[in-house]
Structures are given as C-alpha cells and as structure tokens.
Amino acid sequence: MSVTAVLGAQWGDEGKGKLVDILSANTDICARFAGGNNAGHTIIAPIGPERLQTTFAFHLLPSGLINPAVTGIIGPGVVVHLPSFFDEFDTLRGKGLDCTGRLFISDRSHLVFDFHQIVDGLKEVELGLSSIGTTKKGIGPAYSAKASRSGLRVHHLFDTAFADKFRKIVEGRYKRYGHFEYDTEGEIKRYQVLAERLRPFVIDSVVYIHQALATGKRILVEGANALMLDIDYGTYPYVTSSSTTVGGICTGLGIPPRRIGKVIGVMKAYTTRVGGGPFPTEQLNDIGVHFQEIGREFGTTTGRRRRCGWLDLVVMKHSCQINGYDVLNLTKLDILDDLEEIKVAVKYLVDGKELLGFPANLETLKTTEVTYVTLPGWKTSIGAVSSYGELPENCKEYITFIEEYLKIPIEWIGVGPGRESMIRKEGKGDS
Template identity: 55%
Template sequence: MSDEKIVNGNHYEALREKRFNMYNAKVSVVLGAQWGDEGKGKVVDMLASNVDIVCRCQGGNNAGHTVVANGTEFDFHLLPSGIINEKCISVIGNGVVIHLPGLFDEIAKNEAKGLAKWENRLLISDRAHLVFDFHQQVDGLQEAEKGKKSLGTTKKGIGPAYSSKASRNGIRVGELLGDFNLFEEKFRSLVANYKRLFPGIEIDEEAELQRYKDYAEKLRPFVKDTICFLHTALRQDKTVLVEGANAAMLDIDFGTYPYVTSSNCSIGGVLTGLGLPPQAIGEVIGVVKAYTTRVGDGPFPTEQLNEIGDLLQTKGAEFGVTTKRKRRCGWLDLALLKYTSLVNGYTSIALTKLDILDTLKEINIGVAYKLNGKILDHFPGSISDLEKIEVEYVTLPGWESVTAKTRKFSDLPKNAQEYVRFIENELGIPVKWVGVGKGRESIVNIHQ
C-alpha cells in the first residue's frame, strides 16, 4: 500500500511539473503605471522585435499609442503596436471592444504611412464585443447629462459597449460572422433598448445593417478563437507580449473611481482579456513617465497649475493621442507608483521622457501622502480623501543639460543617473530602460 502511495505521489508530481512547464512564464506584459500616456507603444515596439506574438487584452479605441519608426509617427488605437514588426502576429483579444469603422479607418491611415504586410499577421477574437456608432452617441449623451460632473470620457462608446456586455445584450464579433438573421435580431433589440432609454437618439437601422453585412466580409479573414491560438503557441514555445491599454490608475476597480475607464487595465485584465492562466505570466513591465500626466477630470495630487506644469505640457507636447486634449501635468508621484506596483507586481520599469526634465534646475518627487497631518500607509480609495491629501516631496538637483542623444546610461549626466536611481531605490524595482526621445533608438537599456 505504501509503495502504491509513492507511485501515485510521483505521478501527481510529474503531472504537476509537466503542467507548470507547459507555460514556463513565456508571456511578458507591458502596463501603464500612472494615468496613461506613459509611452507604452514605444516600449512595446522596442520589445516586439524579439517576440512572436503581440496582444491587446482590453479597452478599445479610447487608447492611443504612438510609435516612431524610421522617422515616421504611427498612431495605434485598436491595433497592437507590435504590428509594425513584420515577423510578429498581432492579436486583438476577447477583452477588447471593437469599433469596426474605427478599426478599418486606423488600418487605412497607417497603411498610408507605410504599414505593410499586416493582412496575414492580424487575428481578432471571435469573443470580442462590438462598439456601434450608437454606443458613441450614448457616451456623449451620458456625459452631457452629467454637466459639470462629467467624467471626461473619450466619447468613443467604450463605457456603453462594456455596459451592453455586462447587461448580456452586447454583440460579439463571432455573432456578426454567423447567421446574419440572428445578428440582425440582436442588433434591432439592442437599438430598441437604447431608443427607450434615449428617445432623441438617431439610428438608421437599415443603413447600419447593410454596413455591418459588408464589414462582416471584410472582417472574416482575421477572426478566430484566439484563446486556442495563444495556448497552442505557448505549448510550441512561442513568446507573447501583451500591450495593456489605458493604465493602472484608470482601472475600473483600482483607479480613481469614477474617473476611470470601463475595463480592468491592470494585470487581472490580461488574464481575463486573453484567456491566459496566471502561471503563463513572466515579466511585468511598468511604464512610468518621468513626471505625471492625466487627461480629463479627476484627482491629481502632484499636479502643477503653474509655470512648471506649463513647461512640462509644452516641452513634452502633452496632448492626448485619441482626444487631442491638453494633458494635465505634475511631478512624479512615487506614492501612486508604490500602489500600482502592489496591484500589478512590476518586475521592471521602463522610465520614459526623462529628456523633458533637462532644463529644470531642481526636480521634485512626491514620496508620501498626508491626510489630516498623518502619513498614509495606503493609497486612498475615496475620492474625497484623495482630494484632501498633502504631498510630501523630496527635491533633487536637475542636470540642466541635453540628454536626447545619449545612448548609454553611464553617459547620462550624473544628476540624471541619480534621479533614476532614486526612483529605483524608493520603489524597490529595477529600472531597466530610460527613454530620452521619441524614436525607438532613444531608449537606453541600463543593463547593456
């Protein structure tokens, strides 16, 4: 009997080991660590040259990722930034909500800039939900209803589309490609629901149905079960890179609610948005801008409504890729980054736009929050508390010299190196890359 137990025990351990090694942490993840616009697209573009597959896992065309390749600036909203790499497969996962007119318009615009050979490298999940034009109308109407209490959404229909998904009357990509009569039935039911809720909404149902019949045929070559595709790829030792959209502080659960997006843009959204198990995740790269920005309304503890904020906004060309709105600007906030690191478990950091600080004589870094005179040991979950906090700053000397042409960390000015090391030591996370310009060539690998 004891021998049988040993045999069974060994069998169990062997199966467990085999199952664990099936994944062997082949998936790397790039996540925004602040309120978005950190430069994730550039980091993904850099890393995509060494991976087989790049995936988007959540959000929609409310995201805006800029990549500069060979002097050409590409803007991606739904397409994974890795699509520039002609050796790489790009996957739009089940957690993404897709506005088809926006997707095909984005493809056309980037083709005109030189995007080539993408047709055989784009896969779209049959489980991804569709964003319709009326979702975008509803987004605008809901924002208008809030008046001065609006959330500052992109009005891309993302929230209403996720609401349809959660209400179980949303429509998936696979349903568009199936029996069109069933798609039409669901479409008319969804339209009727919105007309009841928003009597003034204008929807030409017949024209939309014809348009989507045409879209179905354009879309068909790219659609498949991406969950099965990814798991097969991982078993074949393929490497996968996940491009998070939006950012941790815009996460619907962990962000500054309600001034957030409508999806989980933290590590959990990677798993549910692609159908991956936790053991498949290896490196989690937090992308951190060397200062802090946010678009739209909501609390912003280190915001600088002064000449510093103006300088960062102007020198950093801080305009939203999607909305074209000015970004609010302020000092780097390490209390915020410690919080998002708790949620996401960053294994390394890519620090971007260090060059924007080149002209400053002194640089402040927020290191802690005070509420009612007491240092907080956590990030406030209440907006009212967050609006009352005081930020404790540490002041570091600036470097007052140009860093844009630097390609080795050791060649950065001493004070710039100290700035990076201070961030690294305070967070307890290695800074692996430092960005000092727009192009992919301007990312300095600290460990080279």
C-alpha cells in the same frame, strides 16, 4: 516564460508603444487584452527600402505590428469599433505598413457600434459638471452592455439573427435616452458588409494563443490605458471601463497566471492624465506648462492637452503593489533637462497622519497634503546619450531615488521620442 507584459503604471500615455516596438524585435505575437480605440500609442520607425522615419498612431491595433514579422491579436477583453478597426488598418497600409495576414481578432470580442458613441456623449451631458471626460468613443457603453449581457460579439455578426438582435438593443437605448437620431437599418446594412470584410481576420483566440504557448512562441502583451484608470483600482469613477491590470491579461486573453513571465511597468519621469478626476501633484503653473509644451503632451487619440504635474511615487507604489512589476521603463526623462530642481511626491498626509496607500474615497484626496522631496536638476541635454554611464550624475541620482523608493529596478530609460532613444540599464553599470 514565453509571455512578457508591458503595462501602463500611471494614468496612461506613458509611452508604452515605444517599448512594445523595441521588444517586438524578439516577439512572435503581440496581443491586446483590454480597452478599445480609446487607447493611443505613437511610434516613429523607419519604413521601406529607403528607411524613411515614419510616424504611426496606433489606437486599436497592437503596436507590435510595426515589426513585419509579428502577428497581432485583439483579444476577447477588447471592445472593437469595426469602422475604426479598418480605418486604422488602411491608414497603416497607406504608410507602408501592411498587416494583411498577420492581424487577427477574437470571435469573443465585443463590438462597439455608433449608437454606443452617441450614448457616450449623452451620458457625459447627463453628468454635467461631474462628467468623466471620456473620449466619447463608445467604450464605456459597450462595456456596460457586455456586463449587462446585452452586448453583441464578433461572432454574432455571422448569425442570421444579427439584425433582429441589433434592432432590439437600439430600441432599449431609445427607452433609456429618448429617441436620438440614428439610422438603425442603415447601420445593419453597413455591418453586414463589414462582416464579410472581417471574416478572414476572425479566429478562436483561445485556441490560437494556447497553440502558440504550446509551441514556444514568444508573446508580448500590450496594455492599454493604465493602472490608475483601472475600473477597480483606479480613481473611480474617473476611470476606464475595463481591467487594465496584470489580472486583465488573464481575463482578457485567456492566459493562465502561471504562464505570465516578465511584467514591465511603464512610467513617465513626471505625471500626466486626461479628463476629469483627482490629480494630487498637478501643477497649474509654469511647471505644468513646461511639461505640456516640451513634453508634447497632447493625446494621440483625442488631441486633448494633458494635465501635468510632478512624479507621484505614492501613485507608483500603489501601482507596483497591484501589478507586481519585475522592472520599470522610465520614459521622457529628457523633458526634465532644463529644470533647476525637480520635486517628487513621496507621502500623502491627512490631518497630519500619513496615508498607508492611495485612498479609494476621492473625497479624502480633497483634504490631502502632498509631501515632496526636492532633487537637483542636471541642466543639460540627455537626448544624445546612448548608455547609462553617460547620464549626468544628478540624472542618475533621480533614477536611483525612484528605484530605492519603489524597490524595483529601472531597466529601460527613455531620453527622446525615437526608438533609438532608449537606454537599457543593467544593474548599476552601462548597457
């Protein structure tokens, strides 16, 4: 199969970007299928003739673009804030990564406008203590407009009726939220200018991708957010507004299921999440602080400190069942280096009875007792390790425990922040 997918297996921020960066060396096209500029992937890569180590923050653009031979596609399932699109494009170019002529956006992609971002904030205020903790990037309101058939897509920018449609939509938001401060006419003029700059980027992505499939091009699909933030299978309502699962690839890019080959799930060696919502293994103690500080757990997009806790294999089993990962990428294993012992959640109990899966009703989680298995730490740095065989025995035991519980092999192991700090494990031997 010519389509490989990299998907987040927990609550996001697992380090998908680094694996996408590595895999893009053998990729022709890297495509995004869901989310918007609420995603965030940080990649450190050598740039220019002097090969200077440069840090890149990808939010909306596919992070496979780090490879100058890769073409990036933003699919119909993605919602796009054009000012952010061009800001990111220009920032990358300013750092020596020019994506001109190899970055395209679907004419079916829905647009995020500034009024969506205003509404996003108003909705959070309206929810009060029950707020979702969104990035306030306007993603939810844009997807709401899409679902209610009142959104505008990229192709609408080039219609003569764009201005009238835009005014009508803004008036509808005023009726719902009151007359908030917003320059409707100024925004129309702004987008008319942006539309002309955007024109060379716009394609019929369905035709483009299926021509690529027909000619044997290698396509790498980059997931945004993660399984536990999926609109259907995540911790609803504390989720994103799109389908982040393997099924989202079909709906968000127009790729048939039978054309999807290898599916890789990316998981941290512990667990993090941002915003509100349940987190059964969260550690509001020194362990949580350790993960935050040593793990540099601050959001790429928001800068928010992430909530941290032990690895939750109940969550991971739920994730594996839905996405059917062929292999896993275990990231940030080095963050556990200094711990005497490591706990792993293996079971949820309610009134002494084990839950058979991750519950849909979040009220159930309030009475859930988490059962942990305690494993010995390795108390040594693995940051310089370059093969599986060099890892400490206790570290290998941790990896094996995860594999045996989930019944899925771990192929990739992250032991540091750089692209060189990724071990490929084949079977039980060295790579």
